Amino acid sequence: MAEVSAGQVARLALLFERHHRALFRYFVSMSNHREQAEDLVQEVFFRMLRYRTSYDPAQSFTAWMYQIARNAGVDQVRKRSAVQVVDIDTYVDRRAELVSASAGPEESASRGQDLALLRRAMDQLPEDKREILVLSRFQGMKHEDIAEVLGCEVGTVKVRVYRAIRALEQIYFALEREKVS
Amino acid sequence: MTCEQAKPRMTDYWSLTLGEAEQKEFSAHLASCEACRSEVSRVGALWQSLDLLPLEEPSGKVRERFYEMLGAYRQGLASAETQPAKRWWTMPAWQMAAAAALLAVGLGAGYVARGNGQPPAEVSQLREEVASMRQLVALSLMQQQSASERLKGVSWSYQVEPSDTEVLNALVTTVNHDPNVNVRLAAVDALRPFTGSPATHLAARNAVVQALPKETAPIVQVALIDFLAELKERNAAPELRRLVSDPDIDSGVRKRAEWALERMQ
Amino acid sequence: MIKRVGIGIGLAALAAVQLGAQEGRQQITMPFRDPSMPRKLIVEGGTGSLTIRGYQGQDALIEYTGREIPGANNRRGGRNDPPDGMHRIGGSRGLDITEENNTVRVNSQGIFGGTARDMVIQVPAQTSVNVKTMFGGIMTIENISGDIEAENFNGQVTINNASGSVVAHSMNGKILVSLDRVAADKSMSFSTFNGDVDVTLPADTKARFKMRTDFGDIFTDFDVKMEANAAPVVEEEKDRKGKSRRRVRVDGTQSGTINGGGPEMQFTTFNGRILIHKK
Ligand SMILES: [Zn+2]
Numbered sequence: 020m021a022e023v024s025a026g027q028v029a030r031l032a033l034l035f036e037r038h039h040r041a042l043f044r045y046f047v048s049m050s051n052h053r054e055q056a057e058d059l060v061q062e063v064f065f066r067m068l069r070y071r072t073s074y075d076p077a078q079s080f081t082a083w084m085y086q087i088a089r090n091a092g093v094d095q096v097r098k099r100s101a102v103q104v105v106d107i108d109t110y111v112d113r114r115a116e117l118v119s120a121s122a123g124p125e126e127s128a129s130r131g132q133d134l135a136l137l138r139r140a141m142d143q144l145p146e147d148k149r150e151i152l153v154l155s156r157f158q159g160m161k162h163e164d165i166a167e168v169l170g171c172e173v174g175t176v177k178v179r180v181y182r183a184i185r186a187l188e189q190i191y192f193a194l195e196r197e198k199v200s
Numbered sequence: 201m202t203c204e205q206a207k208p209r210m211t212d213y214w215s216l217t218l219g220e221a222e223q224k225e226f227s228a229h230l231a232s233c234e235a236c237r238s239e240v241s242r243v244g245a246l247w248q249s250l251d252l253l254p255l256e257e258p259s260g261k262v263r264e265r266f267y268e269m270l271g272a273y274r275q276g277l278a279s280a281e282t283q284p285a286k287r288w289w290t291m292p293a294w295q296m297a298a299a300a301a302l303l304a305v306g307l308g309a310g311y312v313a314r315g316n317g318q319p320p321a322e323v324s325q326l327r328e329e330v331a332s333m334r335q336l337v338a339l340s341l342m343q344q345q346s347a348s349e350r351l352k353g354v355s356w357s358y359q360v361e362p363s364d365t366e367v368l369n370a371l372v373t374t375v376n377h378d379p380n381v382n383v384r385l386a387a388v389d390a391l392r393p394f395t396g397s398p399a400t401h402l403a404a405r406n407a408v409v410q411a412l413p414k415e416t417a418p419i420v421q422v423a424l425i426d427f428l429a430e431l432k433e434r435n436a437a438p439e440l441r442r443l444v445s446d447p448d449i450d451s452g453v454r455k456r457a458e459w460a461l462e463r464m465q
Numbered sequence: 466m467i468k469r470v471g472i473g474i475g476l477a478a479l480a481a482v483q484l485g486a487q488e489g490r491q492q493i494t495m496p497f498r499d500p501s502m503p504r505k506l507i508v509e510g511g512t513g514s515l516t517i518r519g520y521q522g523q524d525a526l527i528e529y530t531g532r533e534i535p536g537a538n539n540r541r542g543g544r545n546d547p548p549d550g551m552h553r554i555g556g557s558r559g560l561d562i563t564e565e566n567n568t569v570r571v572n573s574q575g576i577f578g579g580t581a582r583d584m585v586i587q588v589p590a591q592t593s594v595n596v597k598t599m600f601g602g603i604m605t606i607e608n609i610s611g612d613i614e615a616e617n618f619n620g621q622v623t624i625n626n627a628s629g630s631v632v633a634h635s636m637n638g639k640i641l642v643s644l645d646r647v648a649a650d651k652s653m654s655f656s657t658f659n660g661d662v663d664v665t666l667p668a669d670t671k672a673r674f675k676m677r678t679d680f681g682d683i684f685t686d687f688d689v690k691m692e693a694n695a696a697p698v699v700e701e702e703k704d705r706k707g708k709s710r711r712r713v714r715v716d717g718t719q720s721g722t723i724n725g726g727g728p729e730m731q732f733t734t735f736n737g738r739i740l741i742h743k744k
Binding site: 256264268349351355380381383385389417452 | 503612630632633634636651652653654655656659679718728729731733734735736
């Protein structure tokens with residue numbers, strides 16, 4: 020990404036090919052809204068082009084990208100709501116309104132895990148927990164990069180990821196018991 | 201290590217990202233702590249199973265819109281070198297924004313150029329950017345699943361410098377391996393500019409010679425034969441003679457091969 | 466994660482199999498896993514006629530009719546022939562239908578037992594279609610708004626009411642295409658070796674044509690702004706009796722734009738004509 024800020028616009032195409040799917044999945048996980056997620060992917064790459072000089076080569080590119088992504092998500096919510104000031108928590112909470120009935124039951128997979136249940140558990144996970152789980156588990160981000168995105172200590176990130184997976188476990192088993200009874 | 205210290209390290213443990221020393225301490229704790237041991241295996245199974253969730257795929261629109269944006273940027277770049285753009289009112293708003301973002305850079309460079317009469321360094325640097333951007337666009341489009349996209353990639357290849365060996369290689373791969381007849385046909389034509397550049401003409405000629413024996417679709421065979429005749433490529437003569445004498449080959453193709461051989465004399 | 470229907474093996478598991486009054490007429494429903502995601506239909510092989518049609522539903526409906534191919538393949542008394550006084554109502558005929566990642570794949574192999582299969586497949590209009598047959602008859606694709614890739618070795622390819630993109634090839638047949646709408650940024654290509662290329666486009670289509678025919682003419686009612694061409698080439702060649710004669714060739718591809726130009730559309734035929742109609 021250092022090249023982008025040096026003016027190598029071309030690199031953006033490479034970065035797009037490398038990252039747009041992960042970015043799309045991040046937005047879908049956060050909003051459960053495919054079209055909006057596609058708009059936001061476009062917006063992120065546009066902002067990268069526009070603000071490319073603000074990129075600090077010492078910084079991790081992934082962290083920079085998700086900072087832009089979160090800001091784009093916040094702006095999206097701000098645009099749509101009458102409230103002027105929206106912080107990140109409101110952005111992630113908004114997802115609750117947008118959650119639609121998720122896809123029909125998945126076929127149960129190997130390793131005895133019921134994927135439909137897992138998907139539902141993910142959907143019910145509080146937004147901040149889901150975000151950190153998505154970043155660390157699905158986007159494969161390093162704890163250091165997540166810390167940079169969220170603006171906190173690496174140690175805090177580790178604790179929060181751990182709490183998120185434990186919370187997911189509780190929801191998952193609660194759903195499983197519900198299903199059995 | 202205490203339980204409180206062990207817990208936040210579990211995700212690192214599952215992801216195999218613990219440092220060597222930490223790994224040792226963590227394992228030692230597990231060996232002595234039944235509660236953490238069972239938690240590691242129980243929650244670890246859930247952590248791993250997240251891998252099995254189906255991945256959402258973006259639609260093709262995302263890529264289209266992105267490359268349109270880069271295209272607009274490039275357009276803005278071209279006009280910034282000469283005059284401010286003319287037909288901007290016809291552009292969608294976001295395209296205009298992209299082009300405007302460019303113009304902020306491009307126009308500045310243009311004024312510098314006019315000011316001192318020197319070749320504008322910024323403009324030529326931008327021109328380089330655009331060249332490598334075209335290369336990337338062509339390369340990435342040629343790898344798409346849809347034949348329509350790959351065709352688009354092939355037509356983008358006309359916009360790169362004919363000395364660009366990476367794009368030439370991608371075209372050669374397409375000529376030899378693309379499953380779609382129409383895409384191969386378009387790629388054969390797109391090799392033409394590369395036969396005119398000193399850096400690539402040998403590779404391009406060889407590619408045409410080597411593609412002919414592999415090709416089975418008559419429409420592409422004819423395109424390759426015409427190309428070889430035009431190049432007067434003698435190395436292709438044995439293959440052309442084989443085609444002429446092979447009764448299984450379409451008669452139109454055989455006649456064309458015969459004609460090419462005569463033309464090479 | 467693959468749903469698979471092997472005819473003759475998996476039939477009982479399917480709710481939607483119908484045996485028609487006609488011999489061997491069957492209908493199979495194969496749902497796309499996720500209606501909100503892009504769908505794709507891939508058809509390979511096939512011996513009879515093939516029709517693919519966009520419709521209002523959500524699933525892929527595959528309907529086929531077996532019929533005997535007259536000729537040497539029908540050796541009486543073979544394993545695949547009906548015993549005296551009986552007729553075939555079903556069985557394994559090398560038809561394989563699978564669904565994976567929202568892609569329905571219909572694989573219809575060979576001409577086992579001398580049976581051709583006329584097949585009609587209905588899919589939601591917004592489905593990308595990729596069809597390739599070697600021994601097929603007429604191929605018809607209608608009302609599809611996704612991307613179409615069609616290749617028919619022997620027969621004609623007819624595409625009606627398409628509104629996505631089309632990339633079509635036939636070796637021996639005609640390419641007959643009518644587009645209701647042309648996306649602003651789709652590249653298309655139509656080619657045949659021995660047939661005509663006949664394409665109808667909306668009047669306001671913006672495109673750059675690249676046209677090439679070796680032994681035919683090019684006709685259109687569009688106002689095509691032709692681009693400068695390579696100069697005609699005068700060549701010496703030998704006629705059938707071995708005498709040499711001169712021939713003027715307008716070599717290679719001719720290009721032109723309509724409505725100010727746009728994405729590339731390529732029209733290629735060796736022995737046929739190119740006709741580009743305004744809708
Ligand atoms: Zn412990």
